[in-house]
Each structure stands twice: as structure tokens, then as C-alpha cells.
Amino acid sequence: DVDEFMLVTGNQGGGLCEFGITSGSLNPISYQHNHAITALLSSSTAEEEENQIYITGCKDAMIRVFNRQHELIATLKGHEKTVSSLSFASTSEGNRYLVSGSWDGTAKVWDLERKVVIATLPGHENTVSVTGLGSSDKNYLIIATGSAGIAQGNVISGHTVRIWSVDVKTSEVSCLKSVANDHEGPIRHILAVNQACLATCSNDGSVKLRSPETGTVLSTLQFIPQQQVSHPPMLLSVAKVVGDDDSIVTSAEDGHVVAFHLSESSGEPQILLHPACVWNVIGLPNGDIATCCDDGTLRVFTRNSDRVAPLEEREIFAQLVQEAHKKKGSGPTPEEIAKLPLWEQNLQTRGTSEGQVHVFNKGGVAIAAQWSEASQTWIEVGQVMGSAGDGGAIDGVTYDHVYPIEVDQTGGAVAKLQIGYNNGENPFVAAQRFIDSYMLPQHHLNDIANYIQQRAGSAAPSLGGGVPASQGGGGSSSSAATTGIPMVSYQHLPMPGYKMFELSAKSAATTMEKMQTKIKGFGKLSEEQLQQIASLASTLMATNRYHASQIQPAELNAIMNMLDTLPPSEAFPALDLARLTAAHPHGAGESNATFWNKVVTKALSMCQDTSSLEGPAAVAIPMLSLRLFSNAFRGGPGSQLAVVGHLDDILTCINSFIASTNKNVRLSVATLLYNIAYYIHSKAKSDSTTASRVITYIDAILKAQSYEGEAITRALIAAGTLALANPQAKETAKSIFMVSRVEMSASPHGDVARAV
Numbered sequence: 001d002v003d004e005f006m007l008v009t010g011n012q013g014g015g016l017c018e019f020g021i022t023s024g025s026l027n028p029i030s031y032q033h034n035h036a037i038t039a040l041l042s043s044s045t046a047e048e049e050e051n052q053i054y055i056t057g058c059k060d061a062m063i064r065v066f067n068r069q070h071e072l073i074a075t076l077k078g079h080e081k082t083v084s085s086l087s088f089a090s091t092s093e094g095n096r097y098l099v100s101g102s103w104d105g106t107a108k109v110w111d112l113e114r115k116v117v118i119a120t121l122p123g124h125e126n127t128v129s130v131t132g133l134g135s136s137d138k139n140y141l142i143i144a145t146g147s148a149g150i151a152q153g154n155v156i157s158g159h160t161v162r163i164w165s166v167d168v169k170t171s172e173v174s175c176l177k178s179v180a181n182d183h184e185g186p187i188r189h190i191l192a193v194n195q196a197c198l199a200t201c202s203n204d205g206s207v208k209l210r211s212p213e214t215g216t217v218l219s220t221l222q223f224i225p226q227q228q229v230s231h232p233p234m235l236l237s238v239a240k241v242v243g244d245d246d247s248i249v250t251s252a253e254d255g256h257v258v259a260f261h262l263s264e265s266s267g268e269p270q271i272l273l274h275p276a277c278v279w280n281v282i283g284l285p286n287g288d289i290a291t292c293c294d295d296g297t298l299r300v301f302t303r304n305s306d307r308v309a310p311l312e313e314r315e316i317f318a319q320l321v322q323e324a325h326k327k328k329g330s331g332p333t334p335e336e337i338a339k340l341p342l343w344e345q346n347l348q349t350r351g352t353s354e355g356q357v358h359v360f361n362k363g364g365v366a367i368a369a370q371w372s373e374a375s376q377t378w379i380e381v382g383q384v385m386g387s388a389g390d391g392g393a394i395d396g397v398t399y400d401h402v403y404p405i406e407v408d409q410t411g412g413a414v415a416k417l418q419i420g421y422n423n424g425e426n427p428f429v430a431a432q433r434f435i436d437s438y439m440l441p442q443h444h445l446n447d448i449a450n451y452i453q454q455r456a457g458s459a460a461p462s463l464g465g466g467v468p469a470s471q472g473g474g475g476s477s478s479s480a481a482t483t484g485i486p487m488v489s490y491q492h493l494p495m496p497g498y499k500m501f502e503l504s505a506k507s508a509a510t511t512m513e514k515m516q517t518k519i520k521g522f523g524k525l526s527e528e529q530l531q532q533i534a535s536l537a538s539t540l541m542a543t544n545r546y547h548a549s550q551i552q553p554a555e556l557n558a559i560m561n562m563l564d565t566l567p568p569s570e571a572f573p574a575l576d577l578a579r580l581t582a583a584h585p586h587g588a589g590e591s592n593a594t595f596w597n598k599v600v601t602k603a604l605s606m607c608q609d610t611s612s613l614e615g616p617a618a619v620a621i622p623m624l625s626l627r628l629f630s631n632a633f634r635g636g637p638g639s640q641l642a643v644v645g646h647l648d649d650i651l652t653c654i655n656s657f658i659a660s661t662n663k664n665v666r667l668s669v670a671t672l673l674y675n676i677a678y679y680i681h682s683k684a685k686s687d688s689t690t691a692s693r694v695i696t697y698i699d700a701i702l703k704a705q706s707y708e709g710e711a712i713t714r715a716l717i718a719a720g721t722l723a724l725a726n727p728q729a730k731e732t733a734k735s736i737f738m739v740s741r742v743e744m745s746a747s748p749h750g751d752v753a754r755a756v
Contacts, residue, residue, distance in 0.1 A: 005285055008054050009298055010037030016056070018070070019298055021284065022307070029070045035059035041086035041098075053112075055098065057083030063100055065112065078117045080104040085189075089132025089141040091168060099143055101128030107145050109166050119171045125150045125158040129190040133163070133198070133212050141166040144212065146187035146200050159187050161200060161215040179215040183208065189237045194245055197262070201250050205232025207260065221260045221269070242283045249289050251278035253404060255324070257291055257301075272301060275324035277404065295320075337366045346378045347543065347583060350497055350634070358397050368398060376585030376636060377546045394420045403452065405434075419452060427452040492755055494721035498634035498675045499714070501627040501668075502583050503540060512537040515573050522570045525562070532558040533577070540580045551587035556595045563602045568610075569617040575603060575624035579631055588635030596632065596642035603628055604646060607653045619665060622657045626668035629653075633675040644679070651676075651693055658700050663708055666701075670711035670718075673698060677718035681725040688728035695722055695732045702741040709749035716746060 003020035010016050014033030019026055039057030052068045063076035063083055085101035089109070097118070098110040107121035107130050127148040135142045142165055149159035160180040166173050185203030193199050197218070198210040207221040222232070233254035241247040241259070249259045255274040276294035283289055288302040299317070302308060341349055343362035346369065351358070358378065359366055369378035392402035399420030421430045431448035503511065516537060520530060536555040559581070562574035578599050581587040588596070603625040610621055629650050632639035643650060654672060657665055673694055680691050698719045701707055707715065719742070722729040733739070746754050
């Protein structure tokens with residue numbers, strides 16, 4: 001088939017593809033951008049082929065111009081941040097100029113022949129969308145811009161439509177008109193529909209039709225989704241249908257594409273549901289429209305019966321849509337259940353608040369468990385069946401609502417993340433949880449909280465909850481823009497929590513029996529003390545009862561008595577008991593802080609000189625001491641307070657055993673450094689001296705070249721987390737040229753180590 005025209009698409013990886021219409025051919029374009037492509041614009045197909053061009057805007061703030069043969073013919077440098085929007089604007093005599101909008105809050109006008117900026121349109125509120133309007137003067141361009149708004153207090157406001165004139169001879173810029181805050185959310189796209197109509201779409205789910213002379217609203221097209229949801233979906237793009245002045249089409253983040261009729265007599269809007277978010281929709285020269293969907297598919301829709309796809313292809317598309325949207329109301333699939341954390345290992349996942357719900361895999365069934373602050377453990381509440389509306393699960397935690405959000409990654413790519421929110425929850429609490437999970441800058445708290453408020457349809461609360469904060473000026477809620485939040489996101493960094501050396505449920509009885517036999521065989525404990533040890537062992541074996549059981553003071557005294565009275569060669573079972581007790585919520589609680597301080601002090605004393613130890617104690621004393629310290633960080637406030645209070649001495653202890661010839665000791669060293677790194681990361685103000693010291697010890701591990709895969713991976717995750725959490729730690733790693741050793745050490749130890 002001879003193609004009528006070609007479509008070019010760009011992706012987040014910086015790649016371009018050419019699609020032939022109507023042949024359906026697909027040809028990857030060889031040119032590779034270094035960053036995500038965020039805007040595309042092409043010249044008219046009516047132009048001579050030698051004059052046809054297309055233009056890309058990129059996350060690296062560059063604009064690139066290509067000819068019809070996909071050759072790069074110009075690179076335009078001038079913006080300071082991502083180029084978010086591109087449009088042409090012409091004088092009355094048809095002299096064409098390029099207009100660009102950016103995250104830097106400016107729009108720029110470019111002379112493509114001279115490849116220079118001729119004017120800058122300043123003063124916008126964050127991300128700028130642009131479109132050229134008709135001009136009646138040979139020396140002037142008329143341009144419309146829309147902005148995303150800025151955070152003011154706990155609302156996003158200031159999203160503004162502006163009408164500009166630009167003198168192409170003198171570069172004089174004038175803002176002729178401006179209209180602010182008539183959308184209830186950031187303006188995502190602006191389009192000149194025709195000489196008499198300007199359109200904007202927004203996060204508030206509406207399209208507003210405006211006067212191109214003044215920017216004032218003439219009418220509002222409100223998209224009401226077919227299913228009942230708490231808030232209309234964000235509209236991401238708006239396009240005109242070529243050859244039909246009565247129609248525009250818009251795309252939404254929930255997969256809806258909606259064709260609106262501008263005249264009221266033309267009937268209801270037409271809805272084209274997609275399997276996923278539709279990032280962009282454009283009108284094609286033949287009157288068709290094309291959509292770019294988050295499932296990686298370009299689709300073309302037509303009103304012309306001669307161009308309709310075969311029935312089989314349409315049925316496949318309908319099935320994809322049905323399955324994608326049905327999934328919201330169904331329970332998790334076997335594959336999704338397999339990815340959930342195991343119920344048997346639930347103690348490795350610590351809750352963050354009373355009543356928090358988390359989903360686990362229990363024997364191949366998804367179950368929900370609720371966090372108990374009092375017992376510091378998870379309590380099973382039932383099987384997960386399905387969810388309604390926009391609810392779902394993130395990392396095993398179920399929420400009443402799950403909302404999408406975009407963030408920048410290193411290298412210019414975009415990460416699509418999700419925010420979980422529960423009905424009745426303070427949006428600021430949910431926003432802070434998201435910030436903490438992904439290390440977002442704290443000043444974005446208000447932006448994210450307001451985005452949640454918009455999506456959930458809740459009034460803006462005060463930071464303390466209770467009475468809603470005053471909105472002023474009518475009190476309408478606004479939303480936060482979901483793009484352009486500067487952050488770095490990594491798959492394995494920072495680590496999600498502490499690691500523990502726990503009692504295996506399968507071998508618990510055997511382990512405890514051997515331990516009691518060994519203690520009894522020493523012949524140093526009274527019958528009463530042996531009974532206390534037996535009682536303690538019975539409690540520690542019942543891991544599924546940790547939320548309801550308690551460790552008695554007499555049982556803790558029995559451990560301490562063993563450590564105080566037995567020689568090191570016979571005291572190491574007491575360290576093992578202490579290590580396991582640190583995993584018990586009540587045992588590690590604040591009420592037992594004095595006990596843990598004594599235990600940590602004694603363990604450090606025993607580790608000061610192990611050169612004279614022989615037999616099992618030579619390995620057991622350092623290994624169990626290090627594992628005791630590791631568990632104490634995760635166990636509870638009492639045990640954590642003890643190890644934090646002795647952190648300098650514990651680091652000295654670690655240094656003594658970095659070069660150990662025993663692999664169990666080496667794993668214990670790496671795990672303890674891992675937990676210390678997480679402790680530093682979790683604090684608002686980290687100790688730079690301690691963080692740098694940990695970095696040097698991890699570097700010593702890498703230099704040793706004797707650590708096994710799991711130990712190396714934990715050490716690398718610890719180093720990466722510290723580099724993110726503490727600038728001084730990062731500088732220390734640079735100063736000792738740690739990067740080369742990281743790469744060399746990770747290479748033999750699997751995908752996770754290499755990814756870290």
C-alpha cells in the first residue's frame with residue numbers, strides 16, 4: 001500500500017518510531033535521544049516533502065529538528081528544564097515560527113531558519129503549554145499559553161491562560177490578556193481549535209472553550225465517566241478533528257478518550273475506552289484520530305466505514321479494554337499473589353500506624369492483616385476477595401484509592417508510581433508516607449496532599465486534621481500537577497526496612513531443644529532458671545502468637561544471669577536467646593530498655609578479645625553478638641535505644657570482624673551495616689560522621705573480596721542508601737574511589753547486586 005502520510009511517536013526511553021498510514025508499517029528511527037521525549041510537533045503534510053520537518057522536545061531541555069529522512073538538522077538550546085509543549089505560530093503573511101513551553105516557567109519563540117531564540121515569554125507558574133493563534137499583522141505573532149500553577153499554602157493555584165503578542169522584528173513581547181484559576185487544577189494542554197475558539201484541558205477533568213482574544217471561558221465541557229468514581233479523570237491532551245470544526249477530542253489518564261461536539265445540537269460525547277492511560281491524542285489529515293496509550297500501542301480511529309479495522313481486530317481491542325477495567329473489581333491473580341510477602345515472614349515487615357492493612361501470601365491465598373501498635377505485630381483479618389472503584393494494593397498494602405503520579409528518574413526517564421489513600425485519612429499523612437517511601441523533597445508535601453484531595457474529592461484539611469483550613473475566595477479545591485516533581489527513584493534503593501535473623505518456623509522446635517540441652521549440659525543453672533529458659537523458649541517458638549504473648553522479667557533475668565556468670569565458652573547460648581528475644585515485640589519493648597542496655601554492653605565486652613576462644617565459641621560469640629545487634633535495631637524501642645546508645649562501640653566491633661574467615665560472621669557483619677544504614681536513612685537529621693564511617697567499612701568489605709553474594713548485596717544496598725541519605729557519606733565514597741570496587745564486586749553476584 002502507498003501511505004497517505006507517516007506518524008512519528010516518541011517514548012520515555014528517547015526512541016522514535018515511524019508508522020505508515022494506511023499500510024500499518026512500523027520502522028524504528030535510528031536517532032536515539034539521551035532522555036525521554038516529552039513533546040512532538042510536525043509540519044503540515046501539504047508542504048513539499050523537502051520542506052517537511054518534525055520537532056522533538058526532550059527532558060534534557062533540548063529541542064531537535066529532523067527532516068523527512070529522519071536526519072537531525074538543528075538542535076535548539078535555550079530552556080533550562082524539560083520542554084513540555086511545542087506549536088507553530090505564523091504572521092499574517094504566513095511566516096512560520098516555533099513556540100516552545102517548558103518546566104522552567106517560560107515559553108520561547110524560535111526562528112527556525114536562523115536557529116535562534118527571538119523572544120522569551122516569562123513569568124509562568126511552572127509547566128507551560130503553548131499554541132499559536134491567528135495573526136492579522138505581518139510583523140506580529142499571537143500566542144496563547146497555559147500554566148500548571150504553584151503551591152500556595154496547602155492549595156495549588158495560579159494556573160493561568162495568557163494571550164501574548166510578539167514582534168518578530170524587534171522581539172518585543174506583550175501580555176495582552178490573562179485569566180487565572182478558572183480551572184480547578186493545573187492546565188495540561190492548550191489548543192487553538194479555530195479562529196474563534198481556544199481550548200484548555202485540566203486535571204479537573206474538564207475542557208474549557210475560550211475566546212482567543214481574551215482567554216475568557218465561553219463554555220465548559222465536563223467529562224462524566226460511565227462508572228461511578230469519586231472524581232473525573234485528569235485530561236492530558238486535547239486535539240481538533242481535522243475537517244470538522246464542530247468536534248474536538250480529549251484523552252484521560254484512566255483510559256478514556258472523549259469526542260466532544262461543540263454545538264449543543266450534535267448529541268452526547270462519544271467515548272472510546274482504552275485499556276490504560278492515554279497520554280496523547282491527535283487529529284490526522286484524513287479526519288481520523290490517533291491515540292498513544294500507556295500499554296505501548298498506537299491506535300487509529302475513524303468515522304469512515306471504508307477504513308474500519310477488521311471485526312476480529314476490533315473484538316480483540318474490546319476484550320483488552322474489558323479485561324483491563326474489570327481487573328479493578330477482581331481479586332488478585334495467582335501471579336500477583338506469588339509476588340506478595342509470605343505470611344510466615346510477616347515479622348520482617350513492620351507496620352507504620354495502628355490499623356494499617358497489609359496483604360500477605362498465606363499458602364497461595366491473599367490474606368489481609370492489620371497492624372497492632374500495642375503488640376507490634378500483624379493480626380490476620382481475612383481473605384482478599386476484590387476491590388471496587390479505584391482501590392488496589394501497592395507493595396502488598398491495600399488502599400481504598402490508588403492514584404497515579406509521575407516522577408523524574410536519573411537519565412531523564414519518567415517513573416510512573418502510585419499513591420495509596422484510604423477514606424477518612426488525612427491526605428497530608430498519605431502524602432508524607434509517599435514522600436518517605438520514595439525520598440521525595442519535603443517541600444512537595446502540599447503539592448501531593450492537594451493532588452490526593454482533588455482525586456478523592458475531599459476538602460483541604462489543616463495539617464493537624466479536624467476543621468478544614470480556610471480556602472478563601474470561594475474555597476474551591478485545587479489539585480497538584482502530577483508531573484515535574486524532581487526526585488530520583490531506584491528499584492532497590494533505599495532499602496525498605498531492617499533485616500532480622502529470626503527463628504525459622506520449620507526448625508524452631510529442634511533449635512530450641514538443642515539450645516536447652518546445651519544449657520542444661522553445662523550444669524551451671526538452677527532448676528528454677530532452667531524452667532524460666534524453657535518457658536522463654538516456648539514463647540519464642542510460637543511466632544504466630546507474638547501479638548498476644550509477653551516475655552516475663554524472670555525470663556530476661558535468666559538470660560542476664562547466664563551472661564554474667566558463665567564463661568564465654570558457655571555463655572554463647574544466652575546471646576542466641578537474646579538475639580531471638582529481640583525479635584519479640586514485647587520483649588524488645590521500651591519497658592525492657594534497661595535489660596537491653598546491659599545485654600548490649602555485655603556482648604560488646606565479650607567481643608573485645610576473642611583470640612583466646614576455641615571451639616564453637618570462637619565463631620558463635622562474634623556471630624551471635626553481631627546478629628543480636630542487628631535484630632535489636634528492628635525489634636522494638638527498648639532494644640533499638642540500647643544499640644543506638646552504643647553505636648560507636650558497635651562500629652568498632654564490626655571493624656574487628658570484617659576480615660573474618662567464617663561466612664556466617666561475614667553475613668552478620670554485612671547485615672548489621674545494612675541495618676545501621678537504614679537507621680541513618682530513617683532519621684530526619686543523619687550523623688555524617690557515623691555515615692562516613694559505615695561507608696569506609698563497606699569499602700573494606702569490597703576490598704576483602706571474600707564476601708558471598710547475599711552479603712555483598714546487603715553491603716551495596718547499605719552503601720547506596722547512605723549515599724542517598726547523607727551528602728557527606730557520598731563524598732566519602734567518592735574520596736576513596738569506591739565506585740570502581742562497587743562495580744567489580746557486584747559483577748559476579750547476580751542481577752540484584754549489579755542493579756544496585
